[in-house]
Amino acid sequence: LIEYEKAYHLFKVDKFDFCICMVAFFGVAFISMDIGLMMSVGLALVRALLYVARPATSKLGNIPNSTLYRDVEQYPGAAGIPGILILQLGSPIYFANCTYIRERILRWVRDEQAITESKGNDVEHILLDLGGVTSIDITGVETLLEVKRSMEAKGIKVVLVNPRVEVMEKLIATKFIEKIGKESVLLSIEDAIEACRFSLRSIKQPNGSSED
Incomplete structure (x- = not known):
């Protein structure tokens, strides 16, 4: 009963x-x-x-006066970083969900571009937080490579953040790291943001000039 x-x-x-x-x-x-x-x-x-098949993906923002980054839907006060889109993936990436993950990332980028263009701030870097990705298969690796190529065609640089040991080993074994460059994989979101800002300053700084 x-x-x-x-x-x-x-x-x-x-x-x-x-x-x-x-x-x-x-x-x-x-x-x-x-x-x-x-x-x-x-x-x-x-x-x-x-x-x-439809894992959680979220856009992260910075909690004011801290180095914490949280889901902007759960924490409306979390602030975005100009020119940088931070996305968090929360599940293994493999053949059953890689299409959904790819499309979700591309949709986040389109939505963010629509918002930032009206403010005069283009998206120039995407940080993919892989801390919640416990494993990845060959199809998942190819998906990340497709995302990188798609973003590069738009002039957007992709940076991977905090991949787990198991994921990093697979990325190395498939020569993914060799293809994207070691500088595109960083330990923390804060480190990645600083690297992106340095890259932007280097690009915008006139040749031959130096900062005081």
Whole structure:
């Protein structure tokens, strides 16, 4: 028998879990216990696959008066960095989700360009925070390379930030690092921002001049 209070609580907390609960209940009640359980397990697997195929990606901003960078949707006070778009990837990158990740990155760039162009600040660097990427396969590596090439065609430099050891080993083994250059992989967002700013100053500084 279903416990109505717990079912109502589940409905308020997570409607998808509530649907799984109802599928199990009606399947067991009107078909059979085995079929009901199989239906609920199948629905739970569908949910897991959706999470894997459409991983979380977020735009990061700087928390004022700190070196912390957080999701701008969760922290509306987080400020963007002029000319620099910081994106965080939060899952493994492999064949099942690489297309979604690529399209999501490109969409973030288009949206950011639409915003910054009206303010006179073009996007010149993209920082990809890979701290949440626990693994990557060959298709994922190719996806990152495609993103880099696509951005370079727009005059935008891509920098990878904080890749894990497992990810870094795969990037080295596939010669990805050799293709993009070691200077395009940095340990922290703060280091990457400083490197981007230095690069911009070097480009804008007239030849032969020096800063005081």
